[in-house]
Amino acid sequence: MDAIVEAALKKWPNVPHCYGWLALDARGNWFMRDERCQAAGPCPQVKGSRVTHEKLREFIERNYAADERGAWFFQNGPQRVYLQLEAAPWIWRLDGDALATPSTVRSHTGLSSTVSGVWLDEQDRLFLSTPLGLGLVHSLDMDWAAQAVEQGLWVPEVRSHATLLQQFGIVLAPAAD
Structure with missing residues (x-):
């Protein structure tokens, strides 16, 4: 801060x-x-x-x-x-080295982190968890993400979006108490 x-x-x-x-x-x-x-x-x-x-x-x-x-x-x-x-507090970006180092991603805020879990929700959106928290893979990077899944580097578990939000304790639309 x-x-x-x-x-x-x-x-x-x-x-x-x-x-x-x-x-x-x-x-x-x-x-x-x-x-x-x-x-x-x-x-x-x-x-x-x-x-x-x-x-x-x-x-x-x-x-x-x-x-x-x-x-x-x-x-x-x-x-x-x-x-x-809209979906999650982090939007994960991959780069050309995604297949060489699939465990490293960059957030929409520019922070680097390591992937610890991979999920696919009911809308076929790919979510990654890292020490920073849960985030959605940016739509422009889905080709690299799909290649990581196809090569077995990432093995997504299927979970509903609501379950992921609950599991990671995320509030999409907070309101005053």
């Missing part, structure tokens, strides 16, 4: 949390969801405005975490901005 964020938390420890204003889609894109978007429907049916400003995206990614309930948030100074997740 950024030092400036930690300082803001100490200075203003009781700022109310924010819900519904930020989303992460299944391709690792961040979306701002203003009141109009929120009223129009839930994410991902209505995503909102994609965050394209590089420095803002990097700030969100550096200050991205989960609370004890399994709800994911962006710590924006003293305020937690809780996210709506």
Whole structure:
């Protein structure tokens, strides 16, 4: 977490949390969801405005975490901005070396991690677990992922999406208590 964020938390420890204003889609894109978007429907049916400003995206990614309930948030100074997740809190990217090192993946935030479990859900989406947590393989990287499965490097277990979320303690759409 950024030092400036930690300082803001100490200075203003009781700022109310924010819900519904930020989303992460299944391709690792961040979306701002203003009141109009929120009223129009839930994410991902209505995503909102994609965050394209590089420095803002990097700030969100550096200050991205989960609370004890399994709800994911962006710590924006003293305020937690809780996210709506389309599929999972992590979107895993593979690269050309995926078949040489199938145990190493990179998150949508740029963090590297090692694969410890592989699952296929009822929509044929491929999920990977790592020490960072559960994430979905990015759709653009499914060719490499399929090759890893075909070669026996990854052996996915079949689980429903709901079961995976429960198993890993993930809340897709947190709300205020």
